[in-house]
Amino acid sequence: MELALEFFSRLLTQFQSPALAFLMGGMLLAACGSKLTIPDSIYRFCVFMLLMRIGLEGGMAIREADLSAMILPAVISIFLGCAIVIVGRLTLARLPGVNTEDGIATAGLFGAVSASTLAVAMALLEEQDVFYEAWVPALYPFMDIPALIIAILLANIYLAKQKGSKREKVQVKSIITDSLRSAALSALLLGLLLGLLTHPERVFESFYDPLFRGFLSVLMLTMGMEAWTRLSEMKRVAHWYIVYGAIAPLMHGLLAFGLGYIAHELTGFSPGGVILLAVIAGSSSDISGPPTLRAAIPSANPSAYIGSSTSVGTPVAIVIGVPLYIALADAVFGL
Amino acid sequence: MDHFKATKVVIITEQMILDQVAHLIENAGARGYTVTPAGGKGSRGVRSTGRAAVIDGFSNVKIEVITGSKEAANRIADEVTERFFDHYSGITYLEEVEILRQDKFALLIQS
Secondary structure, three states: OHHHHHHHHHHHHHHOOHHHHHHHHHHHHHHOOOOOOOEHHHHHHHHHHHHHHHHHHHHHHHOOOOHHHHHHHHHHHHHHHHHHHHHHHHOHHHOOOOOHHHHHHHHHHHHOOOHHHHHHHHHHHHHOOOOOOOOHHHHHHHHHHHHHHHHHHHHHHHHHHHHOOOOOOOOHHHHHHHHHHOHHHHHHHHHHHHHHHOOOHHHHHHHHHHHHHHHHHHHHHHHHHHHHHHHHHHOOOOOHHHHHHHHHHHHHHHHHHHHHHHHHHHHOOOHHHHHHHHHHHHOOOOOOHHHHHHHHOOOOOHHHHHHHHHHHHHHHHHHHHHHHHHHHHHHHHOO | OOOEEEEEEEEEEEHHHHHHHHHHHHHOOOOOOEEEEEOEEEOOEEEOOOEOOOOOOOOEEEEEEEEOOHHHHHHHHHHHHHHHOOOOOEEEEEEEEEEOOHHHHOOOOOO
16 A cells, blocks of 8 residues: 555656646647647757757767667567557457558557657656666667558558458568658667767757757647647547557556566666666657558548547657656666 | 740649659649648648648648640649549649740650
């Protein structure tokens, strides 16, 4: 009983972090019909800043890191990316009122990764001085790309069965290049490369690092406003999407937490790394996943999958998921 | 200067398929086109231009192409409608316009 109380008091402290406050502030503004808008170009710049900073920091730290420890978490990430989509295909996509392609596309987005959720979790861990391996953010593409590929593959198999025709060959190569070229991943990977091969310490310390939190708050505000605005689209699709969007992120995060715990026992994966792995698995893609799916599964209704991800999945993953995993790690590992 | 009759095709659609529409326009023999951001209201809800479009490619664009050949204009409008508008949001319409330098709008003959 005492343990549970302590757990909830820790959870409550996490709710007061600035990133979560700005997200909820954005939702509040949109709910009140505020005229405040964040221009598109500023929003894009924020995304770039965050990922460049995460990439640079990771790249500089990887120089001295032991990368062989990354193998098991990377394999777990690939497994999670595929498993989340397959489970979604077998549950959400079979529910009454859910169009199968829409369900598969939704599961694909929830298997893919959100850069903003990852950034929030990293900021929270740094605030509390929780250590994690420098290469953990680089697990992002290991989960993101397999999830999108599996979703597109499953949708093509389903559509071919419907039409009774031979299924179209899935352009795996073009999905991978499309994902790598997306705004989020290209900034992250360039940052990693520059951090690894060059010496960007001065620009990192004077520009990217100090501005990180400020830009994160603007990004959270924008995401909050977008989440509320898109809620209206959810009215037009089955209620199951809301249920899935609320439950799935936490299930995925807890599953990843369990697998991360196994990696902790086997190879000494850090508690901070376990938290971030859970965050990555629990997040749902909100920037670069939707256009990839839209192009590859054009018959799926974007209102269904974007609504469940942006309006329900991302707020749940950030507001409930991130504090939950930190509190859980605190209870399990004693941070 | 002489004025000549020509046809303008206007396509308002999702930015995501801009590359494919541009390719289609060039294949029809047009020499160029103009793209501007677009917002407004349609059957699939309100799209705004000022607010951040959080998701890549989900904002709208207006594509204008002028050609001296009425047939080419019709072909562009028909092909865009057939290929994209089942799954993507969009509208297209034709306008009669007057142009000044006729050679700018003559069809490129595909070799």
